[in-house]
Amino acid sequence: MGFRLRVALMLCCLLLPLQALAAGNELRFSWQSNCGPLNPHMYSPNQMYAQNMLYEPLVKYARNGDIVPWLAEKWTVSSDGKTYTFTLRKGVRFSDGTPFDAQAVVKNFEAVRANLKRHKWLELVNQLDVLEAPAPDTFVMKLKSAYYPALQELALIRPLRFLSPAAFPDSGNTADGIRKPAGTGPWLLVESRLGEYDAFKRNDNYWGPKPAIEKITVRVITDPNSRLTAYETGEIDLIYGSGGHASGQIGMDAYQLLAKDPKNAASVSGPLGTRALCLNSGRGPTAELAVRQAVSHAVDKEALVKGVFLGVEQRADTLFAPSIPYCDLKLPPFAFDRAKAAKLLDDAGWKLPQGGKVRQKDGKPLEIDFCFVGNDALQKTIAELMQGELAKVGIAVKLVGEEQDAFGNRQKDGDFGFIFNDTWGPPYEPHAMVGSMRSPSHADYQAQVGLPMKADIDAKISKVFETTDIAQRQALYTDILTTLHQQAVYLPLTYMTNIMVHGKKLTDKGFGPTKSEIPFEAMAWK
Incomplete structure (x- = not known):
């Protein structure tokens, strides 16, 4: 046999498994950016869906809202609510072979606590007091005071998940970076090419049930229309995530077309957060309750649902969906009623001048800044629709579209009349979202700061x-949420959902329990 023929046969043997992998055991997905360095204790540019693939929590948030065992098999809570004792799962190893034990838990928690300023938004991190590892399978967490959402916050994708101790930097502070992304989860990051793709493979040493799919390739596709083309031409197999805006997967109209095609399996999740606006109670015309209430009555949310969301998202009448714990309060909605909105403004002294289109009071026009992310097509569409709706009752809306950083600065410093401020979805709701209302760096605080009952x-x-x-x-949640509702500092628009589209050769078991969890491990090829 000639040398060239032997080489050709060897290449065939090597290529066959790769071809089989691409044909049967690889899932091709897409995201708007690379997954980042995948530091489990940090935020952007780390992408949450990918952090969730590699890193696991002590306890997990289930689809029905329960907190279930995960890396901790069981736990007890002291009668005063301050001490949590976790029994850890035995035999778990990080992907680099390092054992997962109580010392590793303490090391990771201490790394988070060392960067307290960055994590101060999460109350559990503020409450951490004594962290102990009395035995390899026992972790004790003592808090400064009782904090009922502790387990929910331990279930979050970040920052309280676990990196292999061998992957910590020399400084021991993961805020300085990590050596490599090594967790206990069902997936491994094996390759990342900036602006092109990230490649994950199955962790065959995973302690739990192994995923059926062996490899996931996540292409970087920044534009929803390009993503749609990639799906229709067979370059990607799955569309999963939020829809309808610049950072979403595809537009709502595109989803509707794919859902009607019999070769696709398409579905929409239940509520995963609220698409909402903050109305500033501390400056400008929205400092008046009557103006905020008039705005809430003047917006036709049903027209928004039908015209913009094509029925994929449903109208929201309260800041949190009634399905969220403590939030089914039967609060009366601000029904769409232009006549009522006009009367509220009239009674408050905002009058339409003869022949004029914008109301005035004390010589000042009723003009409100509406701040949004300029390249977010969905936010821009909603802002333009609201501009038209509010003009019908004599309110002038000035659209302020800016890049993401400038938009974020406005949320922090209160330089807005209206601003987009979506809720975070389970398991953050209501506690984490409500807790952040006390922080000046959040739009919630800035929107509420003018309320006489803010303290x-x-x-x-x-x-x-x-x-x-x-x-x-x-009773406390009822008081808090009822007051915020009556004060109209929020304008809830729709309940956000995730969408999922794939060919019928791919099976799934439904959506992840939270907005950012993509259940790749529950998918398989037929």
Whole structure:
């Protein structure tokens, strides 16, 4: 046999498994950016869906809202609500072979606590007091005071998940970076090419059930229309995530077309957060309650649902969906009623001048800045629609579209009349979102700062976290959310959903329990 023929046969043997992998055991997905360095304790540019693939929590948030065992098999909570004792799962190893044990848990928690300023938004990190590892399979977490959402916050994708101790930097502070992304999860990152793709493979040493799919290639596709083309031409197999905007997967109209095609399996998740606006109570015309209430009555949300979301998202009448714990309060919605909006403005002294289109008071026009991310097509569409709706009752809306950093600065410093401020979805709701309302770096705080009862709201928020009495906790949440609803500092628009589209040769078991969890491990090829 000649040398060239032997080489050709060897190449065939090597290529056959790769071809089989691409044909049968590889799933091709896309995202708008690379997955980042995948530091489990940090935020952007780390992408949450990818952090969730590699890193696991002590406890997990289930689809039904329960907190279930994960890296911790069981736990107990002291009668005063301050001490949590976790029994860790035995035999778990990080992907680099390092054992997962209580010392590793303490090391990771201490790394998060060392960067407290960055994590201060998460109340559990503020509450951490004593962290102990009395045995390899026992982790003890002592808090400064009782904090009922502790388990929910341990279930979050970041920052309280676990990196192999061998992957820590020399400084021991993961804020300085990590040596490599090594977790206990079902996937490994094996290759990343900037602006092109990230490649993950199955962790065959995973402690739990192994994924059926062997490899996931995530192409970087920044544009929803390009993503749609990639799906239709067979370059990607799956579309999963939010829809309808610049950072989403595809537009709502594109989803509807794919859903009607019999070769596709298409579905929409339940509510995964609220698409909402903050109305500033501390500056400009929206400092007046009557103006905020008039705005809430003047917006036709049903027209928004039908015209912009094509029925994929449903109208939201409250800041949190009724399905969220403590949030089914039967609050009366601000029904669409232009006549009522006009009367509220008239009674508050905002009058339409003869022949004019914009109301005035004390010689000043009723003009409100509406801030949004300029390259987010969905936000721009909503802002333009609202501009037209509010003009019908004599409110002039000035559209302010800016790049993401400038938009974020406005959320932090309160330089807005209206601003987009979506809720975070489970398991952050309601506690983490409500807790952030006390932080000046959030649009929620800035929107509420002009309320005469702001100090009382903040005091009740602090109290609700410490109570161990469920009835008292419910009463506090009822007071907080009812007050915010009546004060109209939020304009909830729709309940956000995820969409999923794939060919019928791929099977799935439904959506992940939270907005950013993509259940790749529950997917398989027929």
